[in-house]
Amino acid sequence: MLMSLRHGKIFIIFVMGGLNIKVFVLESSSPLDLMSGVSESKALEEICKMMQHSVTSFFVKSSNEFDTAINYIATIDDYVDDEDEEEQICIHISCHGNNDGLALGKDFLMWEEVANSLLPLLKLQRLKKPIYLAISACGTDNQKISSAIRKIFNKEKI
Numbered sequence: 692m693l694m695s696l697r698h699g700k701i702f703i704i705f706v707m708g709g710l711n712i713k714v715f716v717l718e719s720s721s722p723l724d725l726m727s728g729v730s731e732s733k734a735l736e737e738i739c740k741m742m743q744h745s746v747t748s749f750f751v752k753s754s755n756e757f758d759t760a761i762n763y764i765a766t767i768d769d770y771v772d773d774e775d776e777e778e779q780i781c782i783h784i785s786c787h788g789n790n791d792g793l794a795l796g797k798d799f800l801m802w803e804e805v806a807n808s809l810l811p812l813l814k815l816q817r818l819k820k821p822i823y824l825a826i827s828a829c830g831t832d833n834q835k836i837s838s839a840i841r842k843i844f845n846k847e848k849i
Contacts, residue, residue: 712779712823714739715764716748717757719786719795731785731827744781754798758808765811771818781823782812788828806839813843 718732732748739746749760764782771778787794792801800808812822826834 712739712744712781714744714746714781714783715760716746716783716785717751717760718748718784719751719757719793721787731783735783735785752796754795754800754804754808757795757798757800761808762811765815768815768817778818779820779823780818781825782809783825783827785827788826789830790833791830793826793828793830802835803839803842806836806843809840810843810847813840813847 714735716732716735718730720729724730732750736746736748749756749763751757751760761782767780784793792799793805809824815822824836826836
């Protein structure tokens with residue numbers, strides 16, 4: 692699932708060819724996945740580099756670390772200059788989940804909580820292009836983050 696998170700609208704994006712994107716991967720694998728070498732971030736990094744996208748990964752083991760990573764990524768607003776305002780940003784979240792939300796280590800965030808965690812990104816001012824959100828987890832076929840983000844847009848007047 693890939694969606695745009697800006698300007699009060701959410702768009703599902705299927706084709707991203709031709710775009711030069713800065714990709715931030717946030718991965719939260721189980722300890723057993725780590726031991727067996729199961730990692731989406733490694734594969735995504737290689738694919739992004741082949742497509743000439745910039746990419747970096749964060750491994751998060753809890754909802755606190757997830758929030759810390761999101762807040763850190765949101766500081767991009769402090770570093771954007773006029774040339775960077777047209778940059779495309781993608782946040783790719785890879786973790787376990789279900790219809791109710793996402794698992795980050797021992798923590799489980801309901802879709803509304805995930806949307807609230809993303810609020811610093813939703814409030815970015817300097818970037819003109821939409822921010823894309825990709826979530827790779829079980830349960831995203833019945834996700835409720837889209838409606839939770841719409842509520843935030845309306846409440847926060849974003």
